[in-house]
Amino acid sequence: MIYRVLFNIVVLAAFVITVNAQDYHSYANPAAVRVRHVDLDWDVRFDQKMLKGFATLTVERISPSEPLILDTRDLKIEKVETSADGVRYAPGTFKLGESDKFLGAPLTIPLPAKANRVRIYYSTSPGASGLQWLDPAQTAGKNNPFLFTQSEAIHARSWIPLQDSPGVRVTYAAHVRTPRNLLAVMSAENLSGTARDGDYRFRMLQPIPSYLIALAVGDLQFRSLGPRTGVYAEPHTLAAAARELSDTEKMVVATERTFGPYRWGRYDILVLPPSFPYGGMENPRLTFATPTMLAGDKSLVSLIAHELAHSWSGNLVTNATWRDFWLNEGFTTYLERRIIEAVYGRPREEMEAALGLRDLNEEIAGLEDRDEILHIDLKGRDPDDGSTDIPYEKGALFLRHLEQTFGRARFDQFLKSYFNHFAFQSITTDQFVDYLKQNLLNESPTLAAKVPVDEWINQPGIPASAPRPTSSAFGTVEEHAKRWLDGKVTAAQVPAAKWTTQEWLHFLRYVQDRFENKGANGSERAERLLNHAAAVLPGDSPAVRMAELDNAFHLTRSGNSEIAFQWLLMSIRNRYEAAYPRLEEFLLTIGRRKFIKPLYEELAKTPEGKQRAVAIYRRARPTYHPIAVTTIDDVLKWTEGK
Ligand code: BES
Numbered sequence: 001m002i003y004r005v006l007f008n009i010v011v012l013a014a015f016v017i018t019v020n021a022q023d024y025h026s027y028a029n030p031a032a033v034r035v036r037h038v039d040l041d042w043d044v045r046f047d048q049k050m051l052k053g054f055a056t057l058t059v060e061r062i063s064p065s066e067p068l069i070l071d072t073r074d075l076k077i078e079k080v081e082t083s084a085d086g087v088r089y090a091p092g093t094f095k096l097g098e099s100d101k102f103l104g105a106p107l108t109i110p111l112p113a114k115a116n117r118v119r120i121y122y123s124t125s126p127g128a129s130g131l132q133w134l135d136p137a138q139t140a141g142k143n144n145p146f147l148f149t150q151s152e153a154i155h156a157r158s159w160i161p162l163q164d165s166p167g168v169r170v171t172y173a174a175h176v177r178t179p180r181n182l183l184a185v186m187s188a189e190n191l192s193g194t195a196r197d198g199d200y201r202f203r204m205l206q207p208i209p210s211y212l213i214a215l216a217v218g219d220l221q222f223r224s225l226g227p228r229t230g231v232y233a234e235p236h237t238l239a240a241a242a243r244e245l246s247d248t249e250k251m252v253v254a255t256e257r258t259f260g261p262y263r264w265g266r267y268d269i270l271v272l273p274p275s276f277p278y279g280g281m282e283n284p285r286l287t288f289a290t291p292t293m294l295a296g297d298k299s300l301v302s303l304i305a306h307e308l309a310h311s312w313s314g315n316l317v318t319n320a321t322w323r324d325f326w327l328n329e330g331f332t333t334y335l336e337r338r339i340i341e342a343v344y345g346r347p348r349e350e351m352e353a354a355l356g357l358r359d360l361n362e363e364i365a366g367l368e369d370r371d372e373i374l375h376i377d378l379k380g381r382d383p384d385d386g387s388t389d390i391p392y393e394k395g396a397l398f399l400r401h402l403e404q405t406f407g408r409a410r411f412d413q414f415l416k417s418y419f420n421h422f423a424f425q426s427i428t429t430d431q432f433v434d435y436l437k438q439n440l441l442n443e444s445p446t447l448a449a450k451v452p453v454d455e456w457i458n459q460p461g462i463p464a465s466a467p468r469p470t471s472s473a474f475g476t477v478e479e480h481a482k483r484w485l486d487g488k489v490t491a492a493q494v495p496a497a498k499w500t501t502q503e504w505l506h507f508l509r510y511v512q513d514r515f516e517n518k519g520a521n522g523s524e525r526a527e528r529l530l531n532h533a534a535a536v537l538p539g540d541s542p543a544v545r546m547a548e549l550d551n552a553f554h555l556t557r558s559g560n561s562e563i564a565f566q567w568l569l570m571s572i573r574n575r576y577e578a579a580y581p582r583l584e585e586f587l588l589t590i591g592r593r594k595f596i597k598p599l600y601e602e603l604a605k606t607p608e609g610k611q612r613a614v615a616i617y618r619r620a621r622p623t624y625h626p627i628a629v630t631t632i633d634d635v636l637k638w639t640e641g642k
C-alpha cells in the first residue's frame, strides 16, 4: 500500500514536471500570473547610454491571489502602476529583491483584485548585459553611434522587466524615439517604413519568447534581396552585404519546400558592426549577423542558413528551458546543413558536416562528462555556459542518425509534422522524446532499435553507432597536405588556387595536427618515437613551415574571418611571430566570442602569451560587448577596472 502511494506521488511529480517545466533561470511565476503581451515605450539616449521609458504588461491571472514576479537585471525602477481596463492606471507598489550574479533580481508587484495590466517606468544601466552602445569609431561609417541588443539567453531582463523564460511567449508592440538621423529596427513588423524621423513603431503579432525581442539603432540603410527578403546595414557595408546575401530568398524557398511554410512574413538580415559577440542571432523577421561572414564569395553563408532555420526550430518550436537548448540548436544545425545541401550541393554540405564533427570531437576531448549531455543540467550556472558544440553538433548528429535510419523522406515528414504540431509552443526534451516515440519510433521497433535515443540524450560522448560525416574533397586536401608536410612538394606547388574556404580550413587543421603529432597511424607514430621532429617535419620548425605557406598564400592577410582565425590560432601555438601584428588587429576590431575566446585562451597558455593577451585586452575590453567581456574576463582572470 505504502509503495502504491509512493509510486503515485512519483508519477504525479513527473507529470507536474513535464507539464510545467521548471525554469531555474527565471524568478517568474507564470503558472500563477502569466504575461501575454508587452507594450514598450522608450527614449534611446546615446549620451547617457540609457533606454528610458516604460513597459506595460498585460497579464493573465491564473491564481488570483498571487503577485506578479518579473525578472530584472541592473534596471532602475522608478514607479509601478496597475490597471483593470488599460485606460485608467493607479499607483502600485513593488519590491525589488536581491541581485544574483547570473539571474539578476526579482521584481515583485502585488496586484489589486481586477488588475490585468501593469506599467513599469524604468531606465537601463550603461553596463546592461543585453545592450551594446557603440561609439562612432566602432562603426563602419565612424560618424554616428550605434546601439544593439542581444537577449538570448537571459539578457532581455537587463533592458525590459519581464518574465524572462523561454517557456513564456508574448506578443509585443513598441514605440521608440531616437536621434532624428538614425533608424531603429526591431524583431517585429515595422509600422513606420524606413523613413527616418526619429519616431518608430513596431508590432509582433505572433507570441514569441522574451529572448527573441531585439532592437538596433544606427545609421542604417535597407536594400531588398527578394519578394520578402532584404538587408539592413550601414551605408558603407550595404553593397557588399547585399551581394553576399543574394541567395537568401532561395534559402527560404528551399526550407519551406521541405519543412513547411515560413510563418513570419518578412525575413530580413541586419549586418551589425564587428563587435557583435555572436555569428548570428535569429531574432524573428530580422536576423542579426556579424559582418565577419562577409567573405566576398558566399563561403560563410551557412550562418544565414542557420539563423533562417531557427524560424522553424527555435522561434516556432522553442526550448521550454535552457536545459532543452539542444532542441533549438541541434535541430537548427541539422536544418542548416539541409539548406546548404539544397542550395549549394552535397559536397559543400559534406565538408561543413565533417568540419562540425571535428569541432565536436575536439570539444569533447576537453569537456567534463556532465557537459557532454544533450539534456544538460545547468542549475546554478550561467545558461550561456551551455553553448558548446554539444547542443549544436551532437544534437545535429542525433537527427542525422534518425534520418539515415528511417530514410530521408520519412524523417522529413516527421520533422514537418513536428514543427506543425508544436508551432508557437515551448517544449521540453521529454515532450520531444514522447512525440518521437509516438510518431516515428513506435512504427518500426526494428529501426528504432538502431538509434539509442536515451544514450544520445542522457549520456556523455557520442554513441558508437553515430554517423561519421566525411568529405571526399577533404581526402584530396589531405593528400596534398601530406606531400607538402613530407617535403615532396613546395608550398607553391600545393594546388590550392581553387580551394574553398572549407578546404582551406581542413588543410590548416590537418597541418596543425601533424605539427602536433596527432592523427597518425601506429607505424608512423613508432617511427616518430625514434626520430621525433624529423619524422613529422623534415628539418624545419612549425613556424618555418608556416612562413612557407604564408609566402605562397598570404594567409596572414586573409580577409576571410574563419581562415584568418584558424591561421592566427596556429600562429600562437607555433610561435609564428610574423602574424602577431595581424592577431592584435583582429582582436582589437572583432568581438565575436567564437573567435576571440580561443585566441585569448591560446595566448594565456604561456607567460609571454599571457602578457601579450593582457596588453591587447586592456585596449580591446572597452570596445567589447558586455557578454564578451564576461567571457574574456574569465579566461584572463581579469580584475583591473572591475
Ligand atoms: N541562437 C544562437 C546564438 C546564441 C546562442 C546566443 C546562445 C546566445 C546564447 C545562434 O543561432 C547561433 O547559433 N549562432 C552561431 C552561428 C551558427 C552558424 C552556429 C554563432 O553565433 O556562432
Ligand code: ZN
Residues within 6 Å of the ligand: 306, 310, 328, 329, 332
Ligand atoms: Zn543557433
